[in-house]
Amino acid sequence: MRRDHLAGLGDGVGFALGTELVCLDLDGCVSPQGVLHDHAAALLAAVDGYAEYSPAGGLHVLAHAHPALPANSQRAGRVELLRRGLVTVTGAALPGRILEPARGEDVAAVWARMAAPVPPPLSPPxxxxxxxxxxxxxxxxxxxxxxxxxxxxxxxxxxxxxxxxxxxxxxxxxxxxxxxxxxxxxxxxxxxxxxxxxxxxxxxxxxxxxxxxxxxxxxxxxxxxxxxxxxxxxxxxxx
Structure with missing residues (x-):
């Protein structure tokens, strides 16, 4: 997959996730003017790896798998961690992003924070x-x-x-x-x-x-x- 991707042969096809790669799927996180929503910009700032615009008006971030990540696909807020299935590769990469998938340990650290339980609402003082x-x-x-x-x-x-x-x-x-x-x-x-x-x-x-x-x-x-x-x-x- 990596050789085909770097050669520009992966655009517009469904890539099957497996044991080596995962995908962070962020739907509807790009404004009509092309501005990233805050949660998407924060995730990209913490994870340095290949990211592209998805067909659903969002982002796909590809990353190496890591033992600390859940074994199955899960959702945390507005981000979904995809471990299995097909992901459409558009080839519409975000400017300035590296072509290599993100490091698994970086994604595991970010996912641990996003998936942490939300504290109950604070009572007014x-x-x-x-x-x-x-x-x-x-x-x-x-x-x-x-x-x-x-x-x-x-x-x-x-x-x-x-x-x-x-x-x-x-x-x-x-x-x-x-x-x-x-x-x-x-x-x-x-x-x-x-x-x-x-x-x-x-x-x-x-x-x-x-x-x-x-x-x-x-x-x-x-x-x-x-x-x-x-x-x-x-x-x-x-x-």
Whole structure:
């Protein structure tokens, strides 16, 4: 397979995976403008090996097998590890990628992180949440016309936003509508979301030296409130 691939003879055919090679399959991870979604860019940054555009508008990353990888095909989030079956080889390689399959140990390390159990949602800190009831908040969000957008952000999905920071801001705007201009309540609600779990350290980093000094989270909440707009809120949260 390697000789045929390097000679350009593998385009558009089905390659049978076996004991030597595996494939990481990422469907729908490329925007119409050709921009990789965040999770695809992060995976490629960690795995240096042959990657090409797949027929499904995603990516295929070929890698050497490794004993630490599962013996059968598995899925972790938006990435599927293929161990058996046919993979279509398009030959549409990503620019700058090497022609050799990725090292098995690199893929095994990345897969171990992706397949790790997801921690349960964080509870809002009582010191700032006051009487905020997250279940009540989510029930109110479910009744909104744009509930699907809210819950995509709540789960931590950022694919439909130009950057993770803009996704953070968008969720804070949703929370402002639900909770009103209450910075502590918005902050507490955000910390219960999947977006917070994605980048918890970033939420607390210093983003404005002041005076007063502000964390990235505090600054994002302030900006969301400063935009104004209508709200559903009563004191203490959605009714």
């Amino acid at each position: 009582h010191a700032t949440a006051g009487s905020l009831d997250v279940d009540r908040l989510l029930r109110a969000a479910a009744a909104l016309r744009n509930a699907d957008r809210f819950f995509a952000l709540w789960r931590g999905e950022v694919d439909h936003h130009p950057s993770p920071s803009e996704a953070d801001f968008s969720l804070c705007r949703h929370l402002h509508f639900l909770l009103g201009p209450q910075p502590d309540a918005i902050d507490a609600a955000f910390r219960a979301s999947g977006l917070y779990r994605r980048r918890a350290d970033n939420w607390h980093r210093c983003a404005h030296r002041g005076p007063p000094p502000l964390s990235y989270g505090q600054l994002t909440v302030r900006c969301a409130i400063a935009c104004g707009g209508p709200t559903l809120s009563r004191p203490g949260g959605p009714s």
